[in-house]
Amino acid sequence: MTIAKLGYTLLGLFIVWNWGFLMGAIFRKIGARVSGRIGIPFYQPWINFFKSVGVRTTITHGVMYYLGPVFRLTGGIGLLFFMPLIYTGDPNGMWTNFSFEGDLILILYFQLFGMLGMAMGAGEGGHPYSAMGIARGLAQHAAVELPLTLAILSIAIQYDTFSMYKIVEAQQGGFQNWVLFTNPFAAGAIILAMLGAMGHSPFNLVKAPNEILIGPATEYEGTYLGFMQSAGSILHVMEAVLFMNLVFGGATSWPELIVKTFLIYFWSVFVGMVFPRYKIEQSITWFFKVPLVLGVLAIIVFSF
């Protein structure tokens, strides 16, 4: 049983990893086309990944530097482990991974695991801008968390459970049962907070171009970068899966998962294409406005 489950989980990991690469490529392509460029081929991420892993990795700045990508990738993989991917009607089903029905609190806090490792690893690189990027990232993350937590709590109240499996289960039987419609305030808060969580424009000061040149990501080369790329692709998909499970009724099959995550991801890319970047204090205050109000409303509606 456990072995089989491990197998399915690893298979899921593989699918998600590939889908993450593909999705990333598609969106870069879309972005390029929107700005009138041709863009990368859809297989470019794989090329990048294998090239990174293939080259000889020569340097390290120290233990934490070394462990940064490890934390990050573990964070991504762990998130996948703790999140049910596909709803099959069995809480211990094959695509629920090691989720223990996907405890929301565990997931919310485990999101921070990769971030923490990244923050520490980049810190040891000794590069000044990495610290800046992390500081901004943490600040923005905290701001995003507030409406997100409110909305998640609201959903938890709505279904009287912290189990993601049960939340998804409750949304089955037609889109009218989705949280998007049954709890529009929470959904609204989540959809807006999602923009911050995904880290696209206007909330991408964290990895603004000048930092991309010389920030955390460029501090890492070779295998480190390869790990980071993998982690990135997994995390992107898993965040989308999280929101899908919470708001959009989850997925009963892989194609559904792929379509839904694509659309969710599309939303944040779309906004990113349209809106210019915020400064960090602007983005924080933005999250304290509409999303926060929606989150509080969501709580109020369901607590009384």
Added chain:
Amino acid sequence: MEYITITTGFLIILAGLWAIMTRKNLIRIIIGFSLFDTGIHIVMVSMAFVKGGVAPILDKKELLTDTAHKIVDPVPQALVLTAIVIGLGVTALMLAYAMRLHQEKKSLDIESFKDLKW
């Protein structure tokens, strides 16, 4: 009669207090204090007076019988004796202080001895 004296006594008490509270000169304040004391003594002696009584000195034979109805009250008088002597002591001490204060500052103005305050 005792009404007159007790009135005088109270008025002198007030006069003394007035001097203590308004005059700035140390000596004058001590004079005020002396008056205040004298006033109290007069009040005390007035209280001892019994109408028709004589001094409580039993130097006549007839005083020895039914003494209690013939003399004035000796107790307040004894108290006043003590009080007068105490008053002298206090006044003398105050004057000594005033003298030394004047030595310090060459002034008798009570306003000029405010080194200690608040």
Added chain:
Amino acid sequence: MISPIHILTIGLGGAFALGFVPKKAKDAAAVLMLAAIALMGVLTGSWLIGLINGESAQQIFTAGFKPPFSINLLMGLNESVLTTAVNFIGLLGGIYLYRNLKEAGNHAVMVFLIFIMGLNVVIMTRDIFNLFVFLEIVSIATAGLVILTESGKSIQAGFKYMLATGIISGVLLLGIIFAYYYSGTLNIDGLTAANIGALKGGSVALLLIMVSIILELKSFPANGWGLDIYEGSNAGIGAMLSAATATAMYFVLSKLLEMAGSEWNYWVALIGAVSFVGSNVLALKQRIAKRLLGYSSIGQIGLLMIILGFKDVLGDNTPYVAFGILFSHYFAKAGLFWLAGIVKQNDIANWAVIRKKPYFLFLMGTFIFALIGFPPFPSFFAKWELVMELVNTGNLPWVVAILFGSMMEAVYLFRWFGYAIKGENENIEDFKIEWNKILPVGIVAIALYVTGYFTSQHTDAGAAINWIPLFFVAAIFILDFLPVFIKNTIAIIGMAFYFYTIYPDLDNLRLVFEAIFMIGGILTLIAGYAYKGTRPGFYPVALLMYAGLTTIIEAQNTLQFFFGWELMTAGSYFLIIRGKRSMPHGLSYMLFSVGGAYALLMGLGMAFAGQGSYDMSIINSISYIPYWAYGLLIVGFLTKTAALGLHIWLPGAHGEAESDVSPMVSAILLKAGVFGIVLTLIGMGGENNAYPWLPYALGWLGAITAFSGNLMAVFQEDAKRLLAYSSIGQLGYIVLGFAMMSHLGWLGGFSYVVNHFLYKAVLFLTIGAVVLRVKTHNMYEMGGLIKRMPLAFTAVMIGIIALSGVPPLSGFAGKWLFYNAILEKGWYLQGAIMFFSGGIAFMYLWRLIHTIFLGQLKDNHRNVKEISIWFLIPIYTLLAGIMVYSVKPQWVLQPLGDIVAQWFPDGQLTWDGGTAFTKYGHWAGTAVAVTIIAAFLVVTALLMISTRKAHKVKQFDITYSGERPERPETTHVAYNVFEGLYQAMWVATIPLVEKWWNKVSDFLHDTAGIVRRIYSGNGQSYVIHIVLFIIVTYFVIIGG
């Protein structure tokens, strides 16, 4: 037994005989005087012993006639106690003033002797005019003694004193003669029987008598002359006035109060309360030591007057309470005045010089703590009894006034003490030691401890107090000269042994806290081995704190609890104030603690009310305005947990404390407050308590505290302050958890209690040890230390992961329980705030690790060593605890759950092996940890395989903007990194609370500054005050 009348024979005979002593033989005169006072003391002392052993009080008749026809004296138990006290202090004061008296000549010696003799007669006499005469003797002698060491100021003070007492005794004389006129007697007992207060004019006569005695006690505000004399006279005389005269006058008041009848009780108490509060408030602005003591003396007498006024309420306890306060005041004030004479510094700021001779600091501390009413001094027990009885009889406004006045007193006394401990003392001339001056001070200090012990034995509740820890502290204090290594070992063995002996007696709840206190204490003490030398003063105070903590746990009754609480406060105050720059924080810690203690005192009083027992169980069934009682208890405990609004002492206190003290006061001490809150909430009756709004408010307070504590921590540049603010935030979580009043909430709270102890101890110990190495608190001056201290880094990393609540470490257990509890309880908004605080916490935790250990190593830290092994031992022991808790949370949570289930049986976690179930979800701590660790290891292995040829690069092997850095500072972004967050959230960082407290403080100080201008220094206006005082009391009491 010799008749007490021979006090007169000895005193006067001695004084007259002094006339024969040749002028040259100065020593002979002084020795004769001391001998005479000692003889009087022996006489009264023998009566004291006799009366205690059951002999009957003796009436002394003079002139062979019975009263009321002649003057009589009485030697009863009270009289014998007080006369002995007067003679005792007279003897000590005589020894202290030996040189001054000798130099002033035989006449001064006579005056001193007559002064003491006069006080004896004042206490004993039962005739009101005789009282007047001997009062005059005392006040004339005082006026003479004021100029013992002559200065312009002393003469001025003496003149004002004579003027004022002259008027007062005139008024007294008027009152006496009219009392005689109406009643026909001068005997106090006769006057009592005559009940002159009932007559129209008689009531005025009585008023004049009472008011003049009250004025003689220097009642506020007609007391400018009294203050002047305290300031202007020799300190030795000030001690006499404050100790001996005040004691005697107080007894006179109590004698006359019997005569005045019970309707006067109220007024005496009222005047006392005005005096107590007014005098202590005005003293806030005072900076001259002796005058400050004067204010304090007047305040204490006011307190004693309140006690006297409530004698009917206190009943048989009156002497106990009054003597308790009186003797603390008597010894402590005399001691302080004498110290003032030895130190010879006017400005309290200059008292820092006292530190040059540490044992003097100890003496001063003894006196100040005795005055404020800390254990083990008599005033502690007396104040306790007073407050209990007053609350019990519903006199709450009085209690508030008493506690407010005491609070003000604590403010200025501790400010003064703070200067002494921490002030700048380099440029102040050292003071000389004269043995005849030290001896009395030492004796009264010892007397304070001894009387304290015996006072405690007087009541059943007090007798139950376990003094063993305190004796252990005393032993360590005596051994203070030994090197650290020995003392540390003794302390650790002592604590371990003590813990071993008492743990079987404790219930599980108490065992949890006792384990935190004792095991935590031992672990933090191990770090003490890192210090060299003798580390003077550290061990007594640290152990004092632990003694207090263990007393709190062991307490069988509320008195014991409060006793321990105050011991703990005192010990921790001294611990905190040891830091280099911690004086203002030590002061604010003390003030909040004292304020909190008073809230507790009142709350415990309400618990006592109506139940008539001191057993700890009374807080489970408070019947007298329970809302307020529980509220006050909680507020009292919240001062220790540093809830928002009461927190401003904490950052500085913890941040500036020594490296191994910070964990003691943060990881351990704060739990005492939590323990109190737990007890209170249990007392409120668990789940279905009758006052749901109280925990509700508490919950919000906890949530907001968590938020603001964490937010403030983000913007700190000082590593220890960051941790201190973090503690505020963490305690906010704990408070919220317990406030939920549900099984899950409490379990979450408890899990946090254990967890916070573990990781905060780790963090504070590590950061403290790092600070010891790098010699700075500022994080931006550190950096890259991972290269130099990898072990410290690992400790901090594990600590912050545990703190942040990221799975798989132990912090997550608390978080998970919390959210389940919140969902169950329906406190969603509070929960959201908490979660947001968690996000914020992440920011400062990252800073902690990034700014200190990552980034660029600074040039001046190239050669720092790994932190001391003595720090690493406790740190890694605690880390092991964290790891066990993380991997096997059920080992900790199941027993805790059993404890909680005693009060909250519903909504328990169900355990299935390592998996915990609630109705909302389940969580398998072990499995999660295993999963994550496995994934982590696999990924690490993969990375290691593919990067096996990587080599480590040099520190500056980076480029940015096309430049290679050459100095670490330029590439270490460490200062003010959360500028963006600040710009978004500055509104929430405005220190409103601090501003509010500052406003309160300014208001009080300004009021004091304005009101005290009535003491214009003009003797004339003092007379006006006296007359006005009489007028006002007349119109208030008799009503025109």
Added chain:
Amino acid sequence: MEFKIITTLLGILMLAMSFIAIYHKKMIVAVIATGAVGLFASIMYLFLAAPDVAMTEAAIGSGLSTIIFFYVLNRIRQNDKEGRESDEIDEIPNK
């Protein structure tokens, strides 16, 4: 009856003397007036059948204390002479 009139007169006289003692410019006069108050008081005591008190008041209240006053005044005047010339002893100059 005549006692009453005399006593009343004495009382008025005493009050007048008190006024002089308080307000007369010359301090010497004021001190003498104070002594006079004591003296009249001792007469009053005689009327009040208190010869003991009268004697005491005459000897001590009006006699000795007046002399002490004089000594002090004299001493202060000497002090003043040493220092600046002022008649402060009599009247405090308005500031």
Added chain:
Amino acid sequence: MKKLLVLFILAAFVSVLYPLYSSFHGSTGLTEVSQFYASKENIEKVNSQNLVTAVVVTYRGLDTLGEVTILFLTAAIIAFFLKKESDKRTLRKNSEIFKTAAKLLIPIITMLGIYIFINGHLTPGGGFQGGAVIASAVILMFLAFPNMEFSHKFFESLESVSGLVYVGLAAFGAILGLGFLDNAILPLGKFGELFSAGAIPVIYSFVGLKVGAELSNILHKFKSVQADN
């Protein structure tokens, strides 16, 4: 302005004292205590013709002891307060007539003083009055012979001796078991004669000596500080 305030305060003070004044109706008889003193058996018990003296020395003897102590205290305080002394000086020379008169008067005044206190239990007057009279003799001496040596020692010894005797007599009563200050330690004598009233004349004499010495000391102190030029 200030005077107005004081006037107002005094007016208020008058209203405080007024009930005392208004309830005073004179005395129509003795109080219980003084009736006791005036009762026949007690007059015989104390055997003093002057009742005031009886009260002062016996019944309220402790007050008197205190009172003497106060004078003693004042003298002592003034002595160490006004330390400065310079006896060598010349004041104006007094006329021969004054000096001669003084020489005559001083012993007479002293004798008068002694008479007054010895007869304290018989006639008005007593220790205080007598002492004051003796002090006035001393004043006369100061005035007439400003340069004469004042035997400080003598007066201080006198003061101490009489004080000790007073206290000793008082304590003697207590030791005999009669009571502190009981006059019955000496034979009561025949009413109205010099040797009557037990210890009263003895005590009062020593009080007189003591008061005289004390007042003289005080006066001397005040006199001696006159001269510092």
